[in-house]
Amino acid sequence: MIYNKDKKYSEKPLSGAQNYINHIKCDLSLPENIIICPVSMLTKIVQNNYxxxxxxxxGDIYILEKHNCAFVTNFGMGSPAFAMMMEVLVALGCKNFFLIGIAGALQKDIKTAEIVLCEKALRDEGVSANYIAPGDAFSFPSKTLNKKLENVFKQEKRSFSHGPTWTTDALFRETVSEVLFYQKQGIVTVEMEAAAAFAIAEHHKVDLSAAFVISDSLASLKWEPAFGHKDIDKNMHILLDCCIKAFK
Known part of the structure; x- marks a missing residue:
């Protein structure tokens, strides 16, 4: 029998990230603004351009000295890994987050390397119920940060789409019936962190927005990968730069 988790989100944990920070005697001082990226494909770009x-x-933390933010990456993929990293960052005083990364397309009109601003995330993962009530199907980003990032896209004349995402724990268990079901609901992308990220942000009363670059597609009910496409790297850099500007 599994413990009933209906109210777990409101219960006090035995430990927490602040206890961990104290245990390892971490005195790292970070800016309040964080760009967090589960995949490490931006590492060289950050090292060479900022x-x-x-x-x-x-995880790898790069404090961008001429900008009011830090870039965090290389901590693992999926909601549990993201939760551990974000908990530590919140314990260190970080308050505003942009989650960026790659995602798969579920709709046929969403193209390779397209930037997609996330409007909400379907909670098909195991982390979010530990942070917010499990009854709602979706968790939601910060309206303030979404608007700031959208404004930068428009000011920079960057094309982008927007819509909901499906957050899954099982990368290799996406099925035809699921894709058809979520396509009918208008779900635009699939990835592994957003639903948990929004829930953690809500629980800790911090702000988080998410945007993705399309790296592959399930829209035709078969996997069509585009990893290594030059426009994916290009638009990941554009997305990073837009997030930096949105924090100014």
Whole structure:
């Protein structure tokens, strides 16, 4: 029998990220603004294009010295890994987050390397119920940060789409029946972190927005990968730059 988790989100944990920070005697000082990316494909871009100070704390942390933010990556993929990293960042005083990364397309009109701003996330993962009530099918981003990022896209004349995402724990268990079901609901993308990220942000009363670059597609009911396409790297850099500008 599994413990009833209906109200777990409101219960006090035995430990927490602040206890962990105290245990490892971490005194790292970070800016309040964080760009967090589960995939490490932007590492070289950050190292080569932005003056930074590097730290290793459960992930790679680059404080961007000429900008009011830090970039965090290389901590693992999926909602559990993301939750651990974000908990540590919140414990260190970070308050505003842009989650960026790659996602699969579920709709045929969403093209390779397209930037998609996430409007809400379907909670088909195991982390979010630990942070917010399990009854709602979706978790939601910060309206304020979504608007700031959208404004930068428009000011920079960057094309983008927007819509809901499906967050899954099982990358290799996406099925035809699921894709058809979510296509009918208007779900635009599939990825592995957003639903948990929004829930953690809501629980801790911090702000988080998410945007993705399309790396593959399930829209035709078969997997069509485009990893390595030059426009994916290009638009990931554009997305990073737009997030930096949105924090100014």
């Amino acid at each position: 003056k930074n100070k590097f730290y290793r704390l459960d």
